[in-house]
Amino acid sequence: MTMTVNEFKEEMKQRLKEKYAMDFKDASPQEVFHVLGSVVKAYYSDAWSDTWKDYLRAEQKQVYYFSIEFLPGKMLKSNLLNLGILEVVKEGLAELDFDLEDLVDVEKDMALGNGGLGRLASCFMDSIASCGLPGNGNGIRYDYGLFKQRFVDGYQVELPDEWLRNGNTWEVRKESKAVDVRFGGQVWMKEMADGKLKPVYENDRILRAVPYDTAILGYQNHIVNTLRLWSVEIPASQEDQYRSIDDRRQFEDLTAVLYPDDSNEHGRRVRLAQEYFFVSAGVQSIMRYFKKLNKPLTLLNEYVAIHINDTHPALCIPEMMRILMDDYELSWEVAVSITTKVMSYTNHTIMAEALEKWPVELMKDALPRMYQIIEELDRRFVATYSGVWDADLIQRTRIIQNGQVHMAHMAIIYSHSTNGVAKLHSDLLKEVVLHDFYVLFPERFNNKTNGIAQRRWSQLANPEMAEVLDETIGKSWRQDSDDLKLLKNYVEDEAVLTKLAVAKQHNKQKLASYIKEHTGIEVSPEAIFDVQIKRLHAYKRQLLNLLHIMKCYFDLKDNPQKEGNQRVFIFGAKAAPSYTYAKAIIKVINECANLINHDPDINGRIKIVFLENYNVTLAEQIIPAADVSEQISLASKEASGTSNMKLMLNGAVTIATLDGANVEIRDVVGDDNIVIFGMTEAEVYACYESNDYSAMKIYEESPILQRILNAFVDGTVPNIQYEGQAVVDSLLKYNDEYFLLRDFASYVAAQEQIDRLYSDKKRWQQMSLLNIANAGRFSSDDTVMRYAEDIWQIEPVEKYTKKRT
Ligand code: 26Q
Numbered sequence: 001m002t003m004t005v006n007e008f009k010e011e012m013k014q015r016l017k018e019k020y021a022m023d024f025k026d027a028s029p030q031e032v033f034h035v036l037g038s039v040v041k042a043y044y045s046d047a048w049s050d051t052w053k054d055y056l057r058a059e060q061k062q063v064y065y066f067s068i069e070f071l072p073g074k075m076l077k078s079n080l081l082n083l084g085i086l087e088v089v090k091e092g093l094a095e096l097d098f099d100l101e102d103l104v105d106v107e108k109d110m111a112l113g114n115g116g117l118g119r120l121a122s123c124f125m126d127s128i129a130s131c132g133l134p135g136n137g138n139g140i141r142y143d144y145g146l147f148k149q150r151f152v153d154g155y156q157v158e159l160p161d162e163w164l165r166n167g168n169t170w171e172v173r174k175e176s177k178a179v180d181v182r183f184g185g186q187v188w189m190k191e192m193a194d195g196k197l198k199p200v201y202e203n204d205r206i207l208r209a210v211p212y213d214t215a216i217l218g219y220q221n222h223i224v225n226t227l228r229l230w231s232v233e234i235p236a237s238q239e240d241q242y243r244s245i246d247d248r249r250q251f252e253d254l255t256a257v258l259y260p261d262d263s264n265e266h267g268r269r270v271r272l273a274q275e276y277f278f279v280s281a282g283v284q285s286i287m288r289y290f291k292k293l294n295k296p297l298t299l300l301n302e303y304v305a306i307h308i309n310d311t312h313p314a315l316c317i318p319e320m321m322r323i324l325m326d327d328y329e330l331s332w333e334v335a336v337s338i339t340t341k342v343m344s345y346t347n348h349t350i351m352a353e354a355l356e357k358w359p360v361e362l363m364k365d366a367l368p369r370m371y372q373i374i375e376e377l378d379r380r381f382v383a384t385y386s387g388v389w390d391a392d393l394i395q396r397t398r399i400i401q402n403g404q405v406h407m408a409h410m411a412i413i414y415s416h417s418t419n420g421v422a423k424l425h426s427d428l429l430k431e432v433v434l435h436d437f438y439v440l441f442p443e444r445f446n447n448k449t450n451g452i453a454q455r456r457w458s459q460l461a462n463p464e465m466a467e468v469l470d471e472t473i474g475k476s477w478r479q480d481s482d483d484l485k486l487l488k489n490y491v492e493d494e495a496v497l498t499k500l501a502v503a504k505q506h507n508k509q510k511l512a513s514y515i516k517e518h519t520g521i522e523v524s525p526e527a528i529f530d531v532q533i534k535r536l537h538a539y540k541r542q543l544l545n546l547l548h549i550m551k552c553y554f555d556l557k558d559n560p561q562k563e564g565n566q567r568v569f570i571f572g573a574k575a576a577p578s579y580t581y582a583k584a585i586i587k588v589i590n591e592c593a594n595l596i597n598h599d600p601d602i603n604g605r606i607k608i609v610f611l612e613n614y615n616v617t618l619a620e621q622i623i624p625a626a627d628v629s630e631q632i633s634l635a636s637k638e639a640s641g642t643s644n645m646k647l648m649l650n651g652a653v654t655i656a657t658l659d660g661a662n663v664e665i666r667d668v669v670g671d672d673n674i675v676i677f678g679m680t681e682a683e684v685y686a687c688y689e690s691n692d693y694s695a696m697k698i699y700e701e702s703p704i705l706q707r708i709l710n711a712f713v714d715g716t717v718p719n720i721q722y723e724g725q726a727v728v729d730s731l732l733k734y735n736d737e738y739f740l741l742r743d744f745a746s747y748v749a750a751q752e753q754i755d756r757l758y759s760d761k762k763r764w765q766q767m768s769l770l771n772i773a774n775a776g777r778f779s780s781d782d783t784v785m786r787y788a789e790d791i792w793q794i795e796p797v798e799k800y801t802k803k804r805t
Pocket of ligand 1: 114115116117118120259260261271348349421450638639640641642660
């Protein structure tokens with residue numbers, strides 16, 4: 001049953017009158033957006049409650065995806081698409097004299113995440129529902145999402161993201177499902193009459209966790225799952241505990257802000273409290289649900305899977321232990337066996353310094369019962385494996401070491417599955433980073449290459465390309481992105497190549513207007529649009545990109561008649577607020593942009609555009625317009641990357657190192673349809689081993705590198721006295737941690753290759769087509785199905801899906 005245009009219009013008029021006592025001609029986009037939101041919610045409300053009841057009736061095993069970040073972006077169009085009413089709504093609104101796009105602008109991005117990890121969680125939510133899998137998200141409802149970025153004199157300035165200012169149409173507050181979470185105080189074990197030990201708490205604080213549920217709609221399958229985000233409140237019964245305003249504020253602020261991913265010692269206590277808060281609330285609410293099923297606790301793992309997205313929710317393990325022992329009076333042995341079978345864990349990083357650790361003192365003080373349990377988890381691990389394995393191995397893998405709790409160790413030892421997010425990454429985990437654990441538990445390690453929500457990143461973001469695909473290969477790809485491979489049959493079809501090129505040109509034109517409007521910079525849509533969009537981090541090597549741009553600049557200065565394509569280098573990147581070096585890179589790129597964009601000798605041959613406030617919505621505007629996808633991290637450092645997949649799907653050609661999922665992209669498109677350069681992961685490790693890398697030597701032997709680096713410090717690039725020096729120091733004084741200078745020559749050669757390929761129009765269009773055709777391989781639908789089969793052991797609710805459609 002679907003709504004007609006007329007029904008939609010009537011419903012809209014009716015609700016507008018009810019809510020605002022107004023006619024359409026007098027309504028603002030704000031008002032119409034809110035009314036549209038309520039129409040859409042009403043449209044899926046039956047499916048939402050049916051889905052829930054069906055899961056309950058079928059006693060389906062469900063997965064709960066615990067993530068401290070979710071990054072859905074805007075939800076209006078994606079909801080309309082998944083409900084199958086996007087066209088009806090567009091048409092109906094047009095007849096009411098409103099443009100859907102104007103309403104889309106009203107919705108604020110939901111940016112409760114930093115980058116890849118949070119966006120992946122949201123792609124998974126979409127795919128889990130779309131595959132008809134019973135799964136829910138569990139996280140935090142931050143009052144403020146990731147900061148808004150502005151540039152002032154080329155410097156990054158952060159502003160608060162007040163995304164809830166005008167309310168959030170999609171969320172539903174569920175007061176009745178609130179739970180209490182305990183913090184701090186002292187805890188001791190008291191022996192009861194029956195000889196059992198019970199924890200007794202003193203001077204602890206109790207906070208109320210209130211859930212806000214958001215519907216996650218499956219793609220045209222009548223499945224509506226739930227994303228549950230928790231917000232903190234002070235329970236009425238505890239008011240007198242909070243004497244001063246400061247005291248109160250400290251607790252009320254628990255869910256106020258998302259930590260940007262650099263956060264150091266300062267404020268760490270709040271981060272730990274956030275982790276426990278949403279973990280405890282989530283696990284309690286799962287146990288409440290399980291009780292309704294009336295099954296023995298020993299069968300918990302047949303009904304519930306809990307996924308730990310990176311270590312941030314790893315306290316799920318001791319919290320589950322606590323509930324099973326303290327509330328349900330299970331023995332340690334039984335509790336630990338259940339817990340291990342329920343939990344699974346994904347690692348998203350190989351950089352040792354990024355592995356999460358907490359000081360024992362902090363953990364003891366903030367979460368005393370958690371610490372007691374963690375200590376026992378550690379003690380029993382050591383006791384169990386001592387004598388079986390070499391003592392050093394046990395010491396290296398134990399949870400508590402040198403006064404710190406190693407969250408990844410706990411997550412691996414007390415879960416049944418640990419996975420990496422790309423083949424190379426998972427191999428590195430086994431062979432290097434987590435090798436000791438692999439020796440202990442080889443059967444637990446597996447790979448699940450990341451994927452992306454293909455419908456959002458093609459149909460929604462790039463309707464022009466979508467239309468060409470429909471005309472060429474039919475519409476089945478919209479449901480099953482594997483069918484994109486049908487496009488391969490048209491690689492010699494000039495008409496199709498041209499149509500795709502026209503779509504790309506249209507998107508470039510649109511982005512050019514956006515750039516003009518937001519930065520004042522004029523760019524030619526005829527130029528190559530070369531795109532690097534991701535968080536700013538030294539290992540991602542935005543600076544390597546800049547070194548190449550500076551080379552192009554000097555080449556043109558020396559030889560203004562030089563042949564070659566026009567290029568626009570487009571950046572989008574936020575730096576963590578306290579990451580000084582990353583901020584210096586932003587400043588340097590912005591000042592180089594100023595210099596190059598205004599140099600009459602260059603005459604627009606190359607331009608640099610650094611767009612402010614990169615987020616999901618901006619990504620949706622940049623990606624469809626990209627010709628070149630920059631994936632140039634130092635091999636072995638990027639766990640997977642996901643913008644590489646989004647850009648490929650939109651027909652960009654990748655220039656990449658063999659890192660993360662780039663390796664798998666190369667495998668599916670073949671060497672002819674990607675440009676690879678730089679050290680391999682093996683070479684990087686060999687270089688660590690030999691310990692003889694000298695950035696200075698490379699610099700001394702390269703006149704062009706000398707010219708570029710000198711330009712950063714001698715005033716050639718103005719206004720960067722400090723930042724230019726910081727950049728040069730990182731390369732020469734601190735010996736170039738990420739081997740930029742070593743990869744520079746091969747990067748330049750790769751860029752020259754890109755230039756030649758682009759000049760051969762047909763060849764480029766064919767490469768672009770083959771990238772689109774092979775992108776189906778990276779659908780998060782497939783990724784979550786593999787998680788479902790191999791890790792969660794859950795099944796799609798097919799029979800129910802069919803019945804309802
Ligand atoms: C740590 C401590 C305190 C506060 C915040 C954090 C923190 C926050 C976010 C640590 C890490 C993150 C995010 C990591 C992340 O996004 N990793 C990326 O995950 C993607 C999805 O798997 C991969 O594609 C990327 O390669 C990986 O970098």
